[in-house]
Amino acid sequence: MSQAGTRNAARDMFEADVASRSLGIELVEAGAGTATARMRVTEAMLNGYQIMHGGYLFLLADTAFGCACNSHGPMTVAAGAEVSFIAAAHLGDELTAVASERTRYGRNGIYDVTVYRDGPGGPVTVAEFRGRSRTVERESEAT
Amino acid sequence: MSQAGTRNAARDMFEADVASRSLGIELVEAGAGTATARMRVTEAMLNGYQIMHGGYLFLLADTAFGCACNSHGPMTVAAGAEVSFIAAAHLGDELTAVASERTRYGRNGIYDVTVYRDGPGGPVTVAEFRGRSRTVERESEAT
């Protein structure tokens, strides 16, 4: 698929992704098997410890993963994921999630996503995420 | 800790959890090492395929996990998690996340969370989540 086509498949999916767009997530870059997404931490994302709820951190990574694994064209869904929470994110932090494809085999794929924020001494990693994708014909075949 | 105390530690944390409460999550049950949370899928939670964004599914499980692992009192954070997405959730579905403690060792814990919705033939599992917790003195010691 041409770079332009790739860009469009991921971008089209992102345009229709109400969840990501409602949260102010921006799709910064989308290539073949890659994607970069960005989000700012708002008050509505804070948990009982006044730090960003892990669910929103996961969501940002999952959006970047979804754009990367759908960049090849066919409908591809998340089969699962593993995440390590490395540093807390706070109100106002701008987080960037960078997804890249590690491998594809059959209808499966593995994608790594690093989420970071900018710190005084350079980027600070906030989470490391690894997603497992599955290409399907239609939603009902997702498993 | 008494059952009543347990209930209060998790409930207090949940009361302060703006992220979970903004999404309409209810804490249905909270015991020693256990918690049940419930959420209805809204339009703002749908992704580009018109199914619930995996991030919100994770968030619900993570909230139940957070209540269960903080039920013992000391501040406990998520160190990481693993999730398998089993069935899609749709607009209007009411999802229930049931968290239970599998083991604790040192300052670590492992908690299993099953997310399901009710179907005509009984509960339908939507996701299986396993969280790893870490008890800390204060947030800066999270790692």
Add this chain to the structure above:
Amino acid sequence: MSQAGTRNAARDMFEADVASRSLGIELVEAGAGTATARMRVTEAMLNGYQIMHGGYLFLLADTAFGCACNSHGPMTVAAGAEVSFIAAAHLGDELTAVASERTRYGRNGIYDVTVYRDGPGGPVTVAEFRGRSRTVERESEAT
């Protein structure tokens, strides 16, 4: 499938499993979606810190998982797994791995395995393992 049939499917596979049998692993129990396997830690299993190499701990859990997920009949392989190492195992320890099915969906399954050793105050958990299985027609379709 009858309990007797289940027993035989897992037992037949185990009988042919040279890797497990060469290490002295015993299949203690095999039911529908469950299996219990046992192994003693030998010198050949120790790593550079004089504790059991994590690979052998994983292997024991994986054998119990394999028996449990093949108990239903059709050829089923491990698609992946997640393990947490909880306590060290030492020379001479007898380890028991108990596998149970958490869920099955389409051609996938999730199985939990707890590995423990007996301590003076009761069983001590050594590892928690979660395996993801995939039923295939033949090996070449494994993915």
Add this chain to the structure above:
Amino acid sequence: MSQAGTRNAARDMFEADVASRSLGIELVEAGAGTATARMRVTEAMLNGYQIMHGGYLFLLADTAFGCACNSHGPMTVAAGAEVSFIAAAHLGDELTAVASERTRYGRNGIYDVTVYRDGPGGPVTVAEFRGRSRTVERESEAT
């Protein structure tokens, strides 16, 4: 730490690792946060389907991970790992595991290991492994 020092910390640990050496594993390379290990599949490693037991595949990856995460000097143990099995390995295959450090934070680290074999058209990925490490003062503090 100098490159030479790094090399020696990992190499010393590997020299003492009876489990890895008994299986014929070779430590091909060891640098700061990296390691490459190699192993040939023997008959004693085959499971009931006549393919390499996943436990041995994990073990090879875990050895490379162990060398990489101990390259910095202080005693470091595996806290856990996640593995995806991508292709079957067969009798006689020579497998190579390449470990690299993704991040370190506090006493924790995350390491990625790719296991591959050589195929007619280039390397074929057999497994993707992600290990979580924990630096400890002594074994009893492992958790």
